[in-house]
Amino acid sequence: MTTDVRLRPRPTTHVETPGRSRHRKGLRSLFSQALLTLVLLFFLTPFIWALLTALKPADEVFTTPPKPVGSRIVWSNFADAWNYLPFGRFMVNGLIVSVGGTLVVLVSSTFAAYAFARLSFRGRDRIFLVYLSTLMIPQEVLVVPMFILMQQLGWVNSYSALILPWAFTAFGTFLLRQFFFSVPRELEEAAMVDGAGRLRVLLQIIVPIAKPALAVLAVFTFIAYWNSFLWPLIIVNTSNMATVPLGLDMFRGQQGSQWHLMMAASMISMLPSVVILLLLQRYLVRGIALTGMGGR
């Protein structure tokens, strides 16, 4: 709708602005940027303080007035937290669950989304509507019966219970189906004329084109699994099966006073999320702009 508007020569705003005012404008935006940076630093204080605390000796966590840095920098806090908690074990569990969950979500929603987007079969639109309508149901409605179901299956305290119950929600199917509609049908038709089956078309033509959408889904899913807390809290009952957030909470309950180790552990737990955010920010930001959600 904006194309014709944009084609008109744009009225340049600075046309009647004399040089001095433009100079003032530059100063103002410099000031604005400086102020924004201050706000950002203030905003990041909790992270900075957590990191500083993680590097303090145990008995210097609480001081008045607060000291940013203790009498010495104790890097070994990180190693201590890692070994003491079995935090290494929590990280491994978290990775198994998050990577496993992400893979299941990617595979199952890719196939389902392709069927909904491209194949015609009876009841397709009605089935998709059922999928869609479950998007609104909060996880809390499902956890109570899910716990009973896990008991029946004998899955309590297992990786299956941590991964599978949340790997088939409609979000991934919905997101990918939307994307598949934008893939030109001619590409597939050409391949099918050449004798390729549906499966080959999907894997060799559609999936490579859909990489950005798959990346968005993967990032969302990984982070959701990694940060998930309510379900692990319900379904895990030994520390050797705990994921990272649950492990942090267990540790908090047992060793609540070891704040320097708690902070070191918290910092470590944030690392995967931070790395993913920095590496894949393009996908994440685009995905949120597109869907407005993901992990929330």
Added chain:
Amino acid sequence: MAISMPGAAGAGTAEARAIPRGRSGGHQARAASGFLALSMAGFLAFTILPIIGSLVMAFFDWPVFGDRTFTGFANFRTLFTTDPVFRRVLGNTVLFVVLYLPLNIVVSMALALWISPRIRGRGAYRVLFFLPAVTPMVANAIVWQLMLAPRGVIDSLWQSVTGSSAPNFLGSTAWAMPCVVIMSIWQGFGYNMLVFSAALDAVPTSLVEAAMLDGAGPIRRYFSVVLPLLSPAVVFAVTMTLITSFQVFIQPYILTGGGPGVSTETLVLYLYRTGFEQFKMGEAAAIAWVLFGIIIFVTAVQFLVQKRWVHYDD
């Protein structure tokens, strides 16, 4: 969530109808059943079955071990009449939402506007303000717990300035809920900021410039030109934020444990305690359906508001 950004949903329906039927119909149906098998099996087992299960359980007295008995609406009746805590929990949750929602929208909108194209390195600012939204909420909350604790950094700063100790933020009925709200905003506004940023970037500059040439000041330009164009994004963000804020759980669980007393006990926290600490699964399922009812109601209201007030340009 079934609500999606305008333009994202429904884009496919017209095209979906254009699928050629006939000749290859049976073949496609066979292919489809193969492609759908995994997803459908999981969807039936882990979504449809629990939904039905949850609905059934809400009408039973259902202990984890022992006999379950059908009790009709007794769980709901108990919650709303004899349960001494539930109505306070409902009130706390509504209070949280009422404080959290407007602050979240204002903060995220302000920052989305501030991180304008004139700011250099705006991608970096966006990512950094979004950071707490992706780090584990449990870890975030633990960090805040340390900062807000007695003798924590805020208290000790307070002491060195005023000479007396600060209020016990997380242990006082007056401060606990505001702290939970502030921590939650810090944690979560990044989502809406990104949604608003994207919507702002889509506002045609020519419209804003035209208003500028007509002599409209920045505030007038924002409220008369930009905001109406942003209204779909705003309604969307408000709805998503409403839905998720009714589900608040981790922040009070870690920061206050629902206390002091029950002053920060929220719906989901209470659901967890009822189901998995007191093992009253039927009552927990009933609480879940109350929550779902609220969400349905909020979404319906959003739908009506959107229909009447939102400006779409197509």
